[in-house]
Amino acid sequence: MTKSELIQRLADLNPHLYLRDVEKIVETVFDEISDALVRGDRVELRGFGAFSVKEREARLGRNPRTGASVQVEAKRLPFFKTGKALREKLND
């Protein structure tokens, strides 16, 4: 399923809404989650899952081919943990 298929599906379920409004709804939801993660906030959607950001400190890494040391900068990584209800439904 792609974003446009998701939009189409929601449009089919809501024939009273304009397609452009359904597009706006879907964009708004993912923008809102993205903006929260950019701020470093957590997004918890019970039953579906939770998005969070993990901090990785700078470290000395190695080029596995040459063995040369390289400085790896500190970074922040988005992370998703599947919610309990969804995890269980995946394995029913």
Add this chain to the structure above:
Amino acid sequence: MSGVTITRADLAEAVYREVGLSRNESSSLVESLLDEMSEALIKGENVKISSFGSFTIREKGERVGRNPKTGVEVPIMPRKVLVFRASHVLKDRINNRK
């Protein structure tokens, strides 16, 4: 980390603000969006949201686990797990590289 947690209610509020549907309908659309994504994943479909990320189902084979407290070996059944991979656009934004 800021310690703030965003929930469904905040997503519904954003939809209410941006799209101008009623609060009730905004929240039912947020719910419906999550339901449709879940349904696709449960069917074994991957979900790709461009410039956000993709959700893929990974099949894990059976393996032997151990109860960490007692050391007793227990079989871990084959199962499906959901993996999220953030898009480069999102990863870059999170690291202020854009």
